[in-house]
Amino acid sequence: MTETTAQSRPRLHTPISRAAILEILKNRSFFALWLGQLLSETGDRFRFVAVLVIVNNLTGGDPLAITLLTFTIVIPQFVLGLLGGAVTDRVNRKIVLIVSDILRGVLMLPVLLVREPGQLWIVYLCSASLEIVSVFFYPARNAVIPNITRPGQLMTANAVRQGSYVIALIAGSALAGYSIELIGTGGAIIFDSATFFFSAGAIAFMSIPPLSAAPDERVTTSELWGDMKDGLRFIGRRQDLMTILGVTAVAMLGLGAIIVLGISYLETRLNVAAQGYGNTVAAVGLGVLIGGVVVSRVVGRVLANVLVGGSLIAVGVAMIAFAGAGNYVVVLISAAIIGICLVMARAALDTFTQALVPDEMLGRVQATVQMTMAVSTALAQGMAGLLAKLLNSVENVFVLAGGITLAAGVTAILTLRDAAREMAQVARMGESE
Numbered sequence: 001m002t003e004t005t006a007q008s009r010p011r012l013h014t015p016i017s018r019a020a021i022l023e024i025l026k027n028r029s030f031f032a033l034w035l036g037q038l039l040s041e042t043g044d045r046f047r048f049v050a051v052l053v054i055v056n057n058l059t060g061g062d063p064l065a066i067t068l069l070t071f072t073i074v075i076p077q078f079v080l081g082l083l084g085g086a087v088t089d090r091v092n093r094k095i096v097l098i099v100s101d102i103l104r105g106v107l108m109l110p111v112l113l114v115r116e117p118g119q120l121w122i123v124y125l126c127s128a129s130l131e132i133v134s135v136f137f138y139p140a141r142n143a144v145i146p147n148i149t150r151p152g153q154l155m156t157a158n159a160v161r162q163g164s165y166v167i168a169l170i171a172g173s174a175l176a177g178y179s180i181e182l183i184g185t186g187g188a189i190i191f192d193s194a195t196f197f198f199s200a201g202a203i204a205f206m207s208i209p210p211l212s213a214a215p216d217e218r219v220t221t222s223e224l225w226g227d228m229k230d231g232l233r234f235i236g237r238r239q240d241l242m243t244i245l246g247v248t249a250v251a252m253l254g255l256g257a258i259i260v261l262g263i264s265y266l267e268t269r270l271n272v273a274a275q276g277y278g279n280t281v282a283a284v285g286l287g288v289l290i291g292g293v294v295v296s297r298v299v300g301r302v303l304a305n306v307l308v309g310g311s312l313i314a315v316g317v318a319m320i321a322f323a324g325a326g327n328y329v330v331v332l333i334s335a336a337i338i339g340i341c342l343v344m345a346r347a348a349l350d351t352f353t354q355a356l357v358p359d360e361m362l363g364r365v366q367a368t369v370q371m372t373m374a375v376s377t378a379l380a381q382g383m384a385g386l387l388a389k390l391l392n393s394v395e396n397v398f399v400l401a402g403g404i405t406l407a408a409g410v411t412a413i414l415t416l417r418d419a420a421r422e423m424a425q426v427a428r429m430g431e432s433e
Helices: 019-025 028-059 063-088 093-107 109-113 117-148 154-204 221-236 239-251 253-270 273-298 304-323 328-356 359-390 394-415 417-432
Strands: none
Touching: 019 028, 019 154, 028 063, 028 117, 028 154, 063 093, 063 117, 063 221, 063 359, 093 109, 093 117, 093 154, 109 117, 109 154, 117 154, 117 328, 117 359, 154 273, 154 328, 221 239, 221 359, 239 304, 239 328, 239 359, 239 394, 253 328, 253 359, 253 394, 273 328, 304 328, 304 394, 304 417, 328 359, 328 417, 359 394, 394 417
């Protein structure tokens, strides 16, 4: 399969059949990236749960200790996220990806040495270090997707990529608890480390075209600082990109709340406990698979703003139904709808940025999007329990998240209309060439 250069990277997507999903997976470079990330992101959930168990056991469940752990995830994104994007737009992206994965595979191993409360600083330091490296990895990963896919595959690639992320996020979280019982927290940390090395090896097999502008051999600090400011100015001048950032932040709120509060909610409201949570996870996973097929069928027939907004509205309604479910069947249906529509919304949002942003600026924009998503997910997970106490019930948290998501969907339909038309026009121009 022929892969495009960065200069001629695909800009959008045309209507296709469900066979497009199999076709995109036949792309050697994309398949290598997809498989490596699926395994690596599953390992991330094992590590996340393992670290939570370690901190909880050594502090007696101190909420401040858990909050500090959340900050080690959020702060690097705030402080260094834009730097990661600037580097991505300056140097060989394949090298960035491989080196980042190798470093991440090493950085969490010192956590295996933690045995007593006085050593918890190692956990925080390792978690922060891993997130620092990740601010370089994720923008590079998202920026190469348009470079390794051929015309017409971009939306499908994003749908498949988002589908694997959601599966890893939910299924990995569900499996981690059971697995840690068998292999312990140390085994979970080692497994996560191994997945990073696997991902690095997979990326080594990828064929990634060079940047449209030849990367500089030497980049000064002042040049990187200027690049970051240019990136912020570029985003600030684009109302569509500002809207995308806001919608992206909202899109993961409900899912973060379900991951943290789901088991407690199902046990207290429907008395289904861990087994019911596992089935709910499976329902979301099934929805993710269906969503990947659905998005490939509707793209090109529905404007992207309607696809994003309609998907988020459906997620919001499903969240509210999930909260008010009187029986378990409603929970499963709501979970499946959330899976379907989240994949559609995230795939369309990624395609917005990849289609409308020039390649030389894409790393910085993707870094900002990734920073927004990581921070919103971490905050949702970190604040879910606190909100449940403030609102006096888990159900109220789900209703609040659903209402916010629904409002974001309406906003996306109204404010991204012009950008969606621009994308459609670019697609028509690409088809006529």
